[in-house]
Amino acid sequence: MTQSNGMTSMERVLTTLGFKEPDRVPWFPLLTMTGARELGLSIREYFSSGKNVAEGQLRMWAKYGHDCLYAFFYAPVEIEAWGGEVIYAEDGPPNSGEPFLSNPEEIPGLEPPQIEESPCLLKVLDAIEKMKREAGDEVPIIGVVMSPFSLPVMQMGFDRYLDLLSERPDLFRRLMEVNEAFTVSWANAQLNAGAVAICYFDPVSSSTIVPRKLFLETGFPVARRTISRIKGPVAVHFASGRCLSLLDDLAETGALIAGVSAEESLRELKRASRGRLTLLGNLNGLEMRRWSSRQAEDEVKKAISAGGPGGGFILSDNHGEIPWQVSDEILFAMRDAVRTWGRYPLDWIG
């Protein structure tokens, strides 16, 4: 959406990525299933076609006036391509079912799915193409991949994956080879379809899940190898996981943006990342559904005050997905607060 001074969402985002202050703080409410409500469809029906998702994203963009179109369908869309199960809910995001890798010994025979033979992935590409046709270069379209390092949580189950990490380095290496090949081709397919950047979800790399020492031996080299082969800008998102202690490492992966947690101080994160990584976050998506309009305004102000000065900041939730239960009233209150308090220069900050 172009605002009165003529800056488009794309210009606003590119300016902040360059650590300069645009006309206002860019706002990425990462809206996914909310589009179903907009179209009057069930969540299952909504995600059944690229046309629905493109339409939902474009309608929400017009309604809330935010600064991105988000091509994220649901976390297990990739698992579906690997032959796994997706379970739909009426009031929440589709979830992965029973892990399809029941025995780690199946890993050596694992082959990555072919994108062109995976209807679930083709509908995502279709949504991106349709959004691009409508919105052009006015607003960034964000594609999404699960990191090769975090995907095994859905491929084999979290507990079995943690066991594998500590006990079977040979099978872990093989799994990463296969997953990296898939993630790179899936990310690049989305960029070819019209996505401008890729959000690389990697919660397992967060210090909430593994200690930094283990991250440096595992998730870090995987991220560095994978991101270097993705032909566009990458945001690493920890999906509510902590990452303050990893920011130096993260800057070395080639990522430009870090999706940060509500459990860490945005002010400290900003200090530690200044001039190297743009921060995306960190409104508490779970608490958001209970906020009043006044609280929404206060939370937006607080985040802008900590992250906004000097650019290098995109206001968003901390998990990478706005819950179904967050009402229009809250989304409008956040929109109004960004427009009131996010306008540069941020002279109101003491």
Added chain:
Amino acid sequence: MDARKNSSGRFESALLALDRLESERILMDTGDGRSPIMRVEQDVVPAMESIGRLWEEGKISLSQVYMSGRICEDLVKKLLPANSGGAKRSGKAALVVLEDRHLLGKRMVAASLSASGRSVNDYGCMDADSLVQRTIADGVEILLISTLMLHSALRVAKVREGLVRAGRPVRIVVGGAPFRLDGELWREVGADAMGRNASDAVRLLEALSGGGDR
């Protein structure tokens, strides 16, 4: 007392280093005159509680908590073999994952309970209606519910409603990411308590059973 603290501290350090051999050497020390159940209560339980606190404070990671729990679970099985009379049955309690197939949280709670010498019924994964029916049928008094997603966490309210309708005063303890990230959610869904980490389940089970393990 100092020697006990020292042994618990050494045990915790060995767990955090994921050093299974050293953990076993400390806990199984043949020169230790304490009974197996005392070793569990004085070394294993405090170490797991401390590890839970460190995770809450963001000082260690979930994988360390999980692996520590697994090591403790294995060691306690060796120390308190089944039917030895050492393990405690914690009232009529059951552990379940609600409307989800992600089992890590439940497995960690089960490991903590097992490592503290307690056992509960494992209901696996269930939906709210089936859980209410089974809870009533089995005469369960304390339900430990693990969730990963927000909409599953909100279903706890449905479990509570079903139990109230049936006139069953079951105590509900919840845990998992949605409750940790939204500190008010457990009250909203009608739970009696929230566990912030896996080892909290041991303390809460003890408290809700009136301290009287059966």
